[in-house]
Amino acid sequence: MDGRLQVFAGNSHPSLAASIMAELEAPLGRAMVGTWKNGETRVKLDENVRGSDVFVIQALCDPINHHLVELLLIIDALRRASAARITAVIPYFAYAKQEKKTSGREPISAKLVANLICTAGAQRILTIDLHAPAIEGFFDIPVDHLRAAPLLARHARRAGIESIVAVSPDAGGVARTEEFRVRIGGSLAIISKRHPGPDVSEALEMVGDVEGRTAVIVDDMISTGGTLTLAAELLRERGAESIHACATHGIFAADALEKIDRSPIERVFVTDTLPLPAAGPRAKLGVVSVAPLLAEAIMRIHKDLSISALFT
Ligand code: R5P
Numbered sequence: 001m002d003g004r005l006q007v008f009a010g011n012s013h014p015s016l017a018a019s020i021m022a023e024l025e026a027p028l029g030r031a032m033v034g035t036w037k038n039g040e041t042r043v044k045l046d047e048n049v050r051g052s053d054v055f056v057i058q059a060l061c062d063p064i065n066h067h068l069v070e071l072l073l074i075i076d077a078l079r080r081a082s083a084a085r086i087t088a089v090i091p092y093f094a095y096a097k098q099e100k101k102t103s104g105r106e107p108i109s110a111k112l113v114a115n116l117i118c119t120a121g122a123q124r125i126l127t128i129d130l131h132a133p134a135i136e137g138f139f140d141i142p143v144d145h146l147r148a149a150p151l152l153a154r155h156a157r158r159a160g161i162e163s164i165v166a167v168s169p170d171a172g173g174v175a176r177t178e179e180f181r182v183r184i185g186g187s188l189a190i191i192s193k194r195h196p197g198p199d200v201s202e203a204l205e206m207v208g209d210v211e212g213r214t215a216v217i218v219d220d221m222i223s224t225g226g227t228l229t230l231a232a233e234l235l236r237e238r239g240a241e242s243i244h245a246c247a248t249h250g251i252f253a254a255d256a257l258e259k260i261d262r263s264p265i266e267r268v269f270v271t272d273t274l275p276l277p278a279a280g281p282r283a284k285l286g287v288v289s290v291a292p293l294l295a296e297a298i299m300r301i302h303k304d305l306s307i308s309a310l311f312t
Pocket of ligand 1: 097169170172173199201219220221222223224225226227228
């Protein structure tokens with residue numbers, strides 16, 4: 001790619017965008033991303049992007065639909081201004097849990113959102129820990145799918161958490177948990193969970209021994225905190241000596257932070273793919289930044305270097 005590298009951002013996560021730019025040692029592209037008086041989103045790029053290799057950073061966090069529209073309009077503006085290549089950098093891809101129909105007359109929301117981003121003009125996606133890896137296939141463009149497990153494992157080791165039982169709180173998370181376990185050492189346990197209703201989880205059984213051990217629950221996201229705190233209760237019942245948790249995306253919806261605060265979990269490590277909620281107890285929280293990883297990936301994409309080499 002010969003064109004200049006330029007990076008723009010929507011309004012979803014300014015501190016992450018600033019940290020990425022600090023790593024890249026470059027200023028963020030100048031653009032106005034605001035709102036018209038009638039409530040519509042308004043975008044105006046304030047610099048030339050013709051022939052450039054452009055990246056747009058936007059986490060799909062609350063208010064999700066608003067941030068999605070910002071992303072779509074920035075991409076559209078870039079395409080119409082003749083950017084040579086547009087990469088959407090989406091640290092957290094929302095709607096990912098709606099990646100299949102679980103009953104009749106439901107949308108497949110993750111596919112529709114992927115279609116919207118491609119239709120707007122994105123030519124590449126850079127993201128971290130999609131809820132289900134198969135979502136990559138919802139995009140008919142290249143997807144560079146980064147994983148946070150190595151980063152979280154390194155951080156946990158530095159915090160003195162080693163020789164653990166890595167616990168997947170549901171069957172779908174086993175591969176992610178295993179990647180974490182391989183990097184930190186220890187054994188694996190798997191909880192089987194079901195959803196009796198929307199945003200409600202119920203732990204059914206666990207495979208693996210945690211008695212007298214340090215357990216670390218590994219998940220892709222913490223939304224209501226139900227999955228995590230339920231898993232923690234089960235681990236305590238089964239005799240785990242101490243309980244910690246690692247998750248890539250800290251959504252912390254509703255009273256998740258309060259639930260975690262009341263739970264037997266000692267420490268929760270999340271990354272900064274999403275901004276933390278403004279309120280709520282956070283004494284147990286540790287935040288690991290993905291900015292260096294995303295900056296390295298942006299540079300590698302720009303220079304046509306391998307991304308998988310980042311994880312070997
Ligand atoms: C479920 O499949 C996911 O991996 C997470 O366990 C889940 O989305 C967490 O949601 P919540 O915190 O609302 O239980």
